[in-house]
Amino acid sequence: MHLTKEEEHILDGKLGEGYARMMKILVKIGEIYGAEKLIPIKSAQISGVSYNTIGEYGLHFLRSLKGVKVSVPTTLNPLGFDSEHLSEMSVDEKFYKKQMEIIKAYLDMGIKPTATCTPYYYDNIPSFGDHIAWAESSAVIYANSIIGARTNREGAITALASAVIGKTPLYGLHLNENRHATHIIRTDFELKPVDFPLLGIHIGKIIDSGIPYFRIKGTQDDLKLLGAALAASGSIAMYHVENITPEWQNALIDKVEIINVGREDIEEHSDTVDGELYAIGCPHASPSELRIIAEFLKDKKIKKDAKLWIFTSKSVKREHQELVKIIENAGGVVFADTCVVVSNAGKIFSKIVTTSGKAKVYLQKKKFGGAKVIVVDIHTLLRSVVE
Amino acid sequence: MILKGRVIQEGFARGEVVKFDEKLIVLGDINPKDGTVKDIPVKGKILVFPRGAGSTVGSYTIYGLRYYDNAPAGMILEEAETIVAAGAIIAEIPTVDMVDISQIKNGDFVVINNGTVEIISSRPHTP
Numbered sequence: 001m002h003l004t005k006e007e008e009h010i011l012d013g014k015l016g017e018g019y020a021r022m023m024k025i026l027v028k029i030g031e032i033y034g035a036e037k038l039i040p041i042k043s044a045q046i047s048g049v050s051y052n053t054i055g056e057y058g059l060h061f062l063r064s065l066k067g068v069k070v071s072v073p074t075t076l077n078p079l080g081f082d083s084e085h086l087s088e089m090s091v092d093e094k095f096y097k098k099q100m101e102i103i104k105a106y107l108d109m110g111i112k113p114t115a116t117c118t119p120y121y122y123d124n125i126p127s128f129g130d131h132i133a134w135a136e137s138s139a140v141i142y143a144n145s146i147i148g149a150r151t152n153r154e155g156a157i158t159a160l161a162s163a164v165i166g167k168t169p170l171y172g173l174h175l176n177e178n179r180h181a182t183h184i185i186r187t188d189f190e191l192k193p194v195d196f197p198l199l200g201i202h203i204g205k206i207i208d209s210g211i212p213y214f215r216i217k218g219t220q221d222d223l224k225l226l227g228a229a230l231a232a233s234g235s236i237a238m239y240h241v242e243n244i245t246p247e248w249q250n251a252l253i254d255k256v257e258i259i260n261v262g263r264e265d266i267e268e269h270s271d272t273v274d275g276e277l278y279a280i281g282c283p284h285a286s287p288s289e290l291r292i293i294a295e296f297l298k299d300k301k302i303k304k305d306a307k308l309w310i311f312t313s314k315s316v317k318r319e320h321q322e323l324v325k326i327i328e329n330a331g332g333v334v335f336a337d338t339c340v341v342v343s344n345a346g347k348i349f350s351k352i353v354t355t356s357g358k359a360k361v362y363l364q365k366k367k368f369g370g371a372k373v374i375v376v377d378i379h380t381l382l383r384s385v386v387e
Numbered sequence: 388m389i390l391k392g393r394v395i396q397e398g399f400a401r402g403e404v405v406k407f408d409e410k411l412i413v414l415g416d417i418n419p420k421d422g423t424v425k426d427i428p429v430k431g432k433i434l435v436f437p438r439g440a441g442s443t444v445g446s447y448t449i450y451g452l453r454y455y456d457n458a459p460a461g462m463i464l465e466e467a468e469t470i471v472a473a474g475a476i477i478a479e480i481p482t483v484d485m486v487d488i489s490q491i492k493n494g495d496f497v498v499i500n501n502g503t504v505e506i507i508s509s510r511p512h513t514p
Contacts, residue, residue, distance in 0.1 A: 025473050028395060032472055032484075048444045057419060058447040061477060114507065155443030157473035180507035 001030045001169070002037045018068035022161040029158055030032045030169030038171045041261070042149075043124050044074040044163035046106070046132035049115060050154030050342045051098040052080055059098065062105035069110045071166035076121040077136050078284070078311075078342050082335040087341050099344055104186040111163070115337040116313035118224075120147065124314050128246055133162030136236075138228035138283045138358060144238040145227055146220060147267070148246035150174045173237060181240055182210035189263045193377035196222040197357025198266040200229025206259060208234040208276040213251050215242045221289055228283050229357030269326055273376050273384040275353035279340040280378060281311030282356035288321055292378055294323035301385045302331035307349075308385045311339045330386070346371050353381055389487070390504040392463070392485050395472050397501050398481030400461030404495040406435040411469050418498030422457025433497050434459040435488050439471035449474025461499040463488060 004012065011027060013020040025037060048054045067117040080099050107113055114123045117136045126132050126149035134140045135154040154162065154174040162168045172178055185203060196218055203212055218226070223241065230236040240251040245387045280293065293310060302308050310327060313334040317324055324334045340346070340354065341362045346369030353374045354360065360373040369380075376384070405427055411417065422430040427453075439445060449471065452458040458480055462470065467484040475482035481499050491497065491506060498505045 021477065027474050028472055029469060029478060031393075032395075032467060032469075048447060052413070053442070053444045054447045055419075055451060057451035058444075060454055061447065123476050153443070155446055155469045155473055157446040157477060158443075158469055161473075 001025065001035055007038060018065040019164065022068065022164040025157060025161040025163055026167065026169055027185045030171065033169060033171040035171040036271060037170055038165070038167040039131055039174065040166060041072055041162055041168050042072065042126060042130040043072050043141055044159050045077070045119055045124060045132075045136055046074060046111065046156065046159045046163060047077045047108070047135035049077045049102065050080045051095055051102055052342070054102070054156070056098070057103065059102050062102065065109070070163040071091070072163060073124055074111045074332070075113050075124040076111060076115045078117055079103065079115050079337055079338045080342055080344070082338045085333060085335055088333060089338070089345070090348060091344070092120065105164040109164070114314055116284050116315075117339065118142075118286065118313060121286060121316055122319065123313065131168065133159050133168040133320055135159035137221070137231035138224075140237050141227040141239065142224060142232045144173055144179075144223070145240065145245050146223055153235065155334055173373050174278050179238060179247060180211065180253045181213035181256050182254070183207050183212045183257045183259055184252075185212050185214045186258060187216060188260070191216050191218060192377060193222055194380070195266060196226040197229045197355065197360070198268065199261065199374050200226045201233045201357045201361060202261065202266045204230045204233025204236055207236070209236060211240070212236065213240045213242070213248070215255065217244075221286055224283055224286070225356060229361065232358040232361040268375060271373055273353050273380060275349075275351045276307065277345060277352045277358065278308045278381055278385040279311065279345065279348040279354045279356070280307060280381065282340050282348050282354065282359040284339065285310055285312040285316065287316055289324045289378065290316065290327075293382065294326040296379070296382045297327055297330035297332065297386070298347060299347060300330055302385055303387050305387050308332035309340065309345070310334045312336060329334035341368065353384065355381055388490065388506045390490055390506070391408070391420040392502055392504060394484035394502045395467045395484055396460070396475040396480055396481040398479070399501070400433065400481040400499040401497070402431055402433045402460040404491055404493055404497055405429050405432045405433050405490060406458075406493045408437070410438045410440045411436050412441035412480040413474065414448050416449050417452065419430070419448055419451025420451060421454050421458060422455065429459045431455045432459050433461045433463060433499065434462045435491050437465040437488065438468055441470070443470055445470040445478065446474035449480070450478045453478040453480070462492065463499065463504055503510045
């Protein structure tokens with residue numbers, strides 16, 4: 001891989017050990033994937049935030065980077081709790097303390113104090129064609145597909161290294177020729193809102209890491225749920241939707257495989273939508289989702305034996321306080337900085353109703369509590385949770 | 388026998404091979420606290436496997452082996468992807484990939500010297 005003089009200097013330790021290690025990671029990854037050089041990025045999004053997943057050693061590593069700062073706008077993934085709603089989430093003292101130490105280590109590097117999987121609403125907004133290095137899989141697929149920014153599915157460490165150096169190796173989805181569709185998805189039925197996350201789970205299982213091309217119609221919120229499910233059930237980092245996503249016109253260049261999907265392939269057979277927890281916001285709720293929820297809940301009350309938890313970012317919450325108030329008056333809770341997957345929610349509740357296919361993929365796993373998860377559309381969920 | 392590969396993390400390491408024939412789900416198969424991979428101790432051994440997979444947070448898990456003083460002496464892979472490569476670098480475990488690991492058997496004694504792997508003694512086939 002070709003390195004500039006300045007990059008060589010960093011690699012040789014002229015800026016110190018921490019920077020040299022970060023540069024070395026980018027150079028090695030570049031060599032592995034055949035990149036010819038590093039290119040500048042506009043922003044980074046970092047995973048590896050929850051103490052549950054990175055542990056004592058992750059905290060130790062972050063501290064060992066002492067003095068290292070990020071050089072581009074950088075945001076964090078959700079953490080294990082919302083510090084304004086600790087009692088609802090059964091957070092013990094040790095976990096709280098350790099989680100806050102991890103956050104402090106990131107903030108010391110100059111990373112923005114926001115923890116969300118949807119930084120693209122307010123906190124970290126890429127434009128079409130921007131090269132970025134993002135790690136959260138649902139944000140990666142949203143940025144590539146709906147915005148037309150360019151990012152590979154970065155790891156916790158490679159995203160951090162890119163944030164510090166301000167560059168990423170030029171390979172994969174940073175190159176036009178790797179952004180073409182690999183599969184056409186033929187759906188012979190009109191999609192209802194609930195079908196988007198379910199279709200995502202189904203296709204993710206079939207093609208794992210290709211780029212699917214859909215002929216469907218849906219809102220940005222529908223497509224967000226489709227993408228998050230594709231990225232959770234498979235390793236998909238990009239998709240196209242005919243007439244909707246920004247790069248669909250150049251998508252069908254290479255030879256593609258055709259996959260036929262009938263309604264019976266994705267339909268769920270659940271006769272009830274009864275749950276202990278009703279959760280919206282995986283990925284974090286958009287302003288429009290928050291508005292749908294608030295408009296429905298005006299003058300209504302949540303059922304006594306159920307809980308309605310909404311997960312969103314601090315910024316969405318701050319910018320839409322009037323909607324938050326309506327939801328809270330009805331008996332719902334609006335959490336920021338955390339989510340239904342990385343908090344203890346999956347361990348507290350055994351029956352969860354949600355709009356998210358991604359949440360279903362994770363929460364059903366033993367490690368996340370093994371809850372029974374029912375996926376419904378947002379209106380069905382809301383109708384089921386009120387008195 | 389000497390096998391050639393590509394350096395992921397430079398260094399010199401020698402030890403007994405613990406080999407896995409299937410890809411390792413790094414966050415899940417590796418337990419940094421007790422230094423085992425799928426319940427087999429790997430501290431001070433040469434860990435041989437085709438490739439890593441699973442959550443990209445797994446690089447921290449490899450660092451965890453070093454943190455708890457349970458790191459293998461070295462690692463040999465067919466192909467190091469992002470998770471293992473970044474993990475090997477931050478944990479400073481001498482690691483080489485693009486090696487024909489079918490030549491290496493469980494229990495062999497091998498020496499890693501940057502990009503080469505030398506098989507010093509093969510494990511006898513008698514029990």
